[in-house]
Amino acid sequence: MATTEQRIKQLVAENLEVDGKSLGSDFDLSASLADAGVSSMDIVAFAKVVASEFDVAITRENCPTLNCLQDLVDAIDGR
Amino acid sequence: MPAIDTVWWRPYQTVGAVSIVHVDVGPFPEAEACAQEWLHSDERARWHSFESDGPRRRFALCRSALRAILCARFGIANNDLAFGESTFGKPFALVEGNPAGISFNVSHSGAHGLIAYAPAGRLGVDVEERDSRRKIDLLMDTVFTEAEEQAIFAHQGLSRIHVFYRLWTLKEAIIKALGRSLHLDAASVSLPLAVLRGKKQCILELSQSPGVAWQIRDLGNADFAAAIAYEEEIFDSPRRTAS
Numbered sequence: 001m002a003t004t005e006q007r008i009k010q011l012v013a014e015n016l017e018v019d020g021k022s023l024g025s026d027f028d029l030s031a032s033l034a035d036a037g038v039s040s041m042d043i044v045a046f047a048k049v050v051a052s053e054f055d056v057a058i059t060r061e062n063c064p065t066l067n068c069l070q071d072l073v074d075a076i077d078g079r
Numbered sequence: 080m081p082a083i084d085t086v087w088w089r090p091y092q093t094v095g096a097v098s099i100v101h102v103d104v105g106p107f108p109e110a111e112a113c114a115q116e117w118l119h120s121d122e123r124a125r126w127h128s129f130e131s132d133g134p135r136r137r138f139a140l141c142r143s144a145l146r147a148i149l150c151a152r153f154g155i156a157n158n159d160l161a162f163g164e165s166t167f168g169k170p171f172a173l174v175e176g177n178p179a180g181i182s183f184n185v186s187h188s189g190a191h192g193l194i195a196y197a198p199a200g201r202l203g204v205d206v207e208e209r210d211s212r213r214k215i216d217l218l219m220d221t222v223f224t225e226a227e228e229q230a231i232f233a234h235q236g237l238s239r240i241h242v243f244y245r246l247w248t249l250k251e252a253i254i255k256a257l258g259r260s261l262h263l264d265a266a267s268v269s270l271p272l273a274v275l276r277g278k279k280q281c282i283l284e285l286s287q288s289p290g291v292a293w294q295i296r297d298l299g300n301a302d303f304a305a306a307i308a309y310e311e312e313i314f315d316s317p318r319r320t321a322s
Contacts (some may be wrong), residue, residue, distance in 0.1 A: 035128065039188060041213070047221070
């Protein structure tokens with residue numbers, strides 16, 4: 001069974017792009033999405049996709065910033 | 080300090096004490112080469128760390144334009160200007176190692192960058208190139224209040240896209256002014272009804288910042304949506320009390 005990290009990387013490849021180019025499935029989850037050039041709008045939309053995929057509520061309490069995807073992985077695994 | 084023969088920024092608007100500069104961050108190799116020379120070593124390291132050309136170029140052109148603007152304002156050399164970062168990653172200027180008496184904020188999207196600066200007070204700016212392919216439904220309940228959603232869905236087609244981006248940039252400017260970009264509390268910021276009805280400028284008080292009057296202003300044009308939010312005054316100041 002795929003780990004949360006593997007599933008998130010797959011979602012990254014399918015949903016996040018910069019200047020029309022996918023970030024790919026090998027994106028480093030500890031890297032900053034903003035530094036990768038992902039817009040804040042895309043980051044918020046992506047959090048919504050992840051919340052739907054894992055059936056979780058992503059809140060300010062369990063994920064204080066959306067900029068780092070490892071935070072999302074931790075929030076999901078910490079349910 | 081390298082000379083800049085062709086600048087890639089120009090004054091865009093002035094709103095109260097806030098000056099807004101437009102930065103052309105489209106492909107412009109000559110400008111990008113010049114911009115790199117203005118970056119300090121830590122900024123060049125960051126420039127190298129970008130994996131894509133677009134983000135790398137937008138960072139270099141906006142940061143070097145910001146450097147040029149602040150150096151001119153303070154009458155200092157480029158080497159005397161540095162930047163620190165708040166807990167939430169919002170940069171601030173240091174002149175000869177000391178916090179500079181200026182507030183600024185930067186945003187870029189596609190081929191457009193905006194730099195807003197003022198002598199004092201918190202401020203935030205946001206610019207977004209409108210993308211009619213964007214699935215705006217996905218962002219609605221995360222970012223907007225019920226009244227804001229209604230204001231957006233009262234429009235159809237391209238008009239809906241314009242209203243969506245207009246309200247998004249106003250909210251993002253407020254959140255950036257509060258120094259909390261990318262946090263999950265966008266829906267807790269309610270835009271005034273007058274703004275939802277199309278008013279371009281408005282004063283509001285935020286529950287996140289009680290006692291402070293915030294001025295928000297729609298800066299959008301045909302090419303992009305944009306907005307600023309800035310701290311105008313403290314409600315209990317003598318001037319406010321007298322009025």
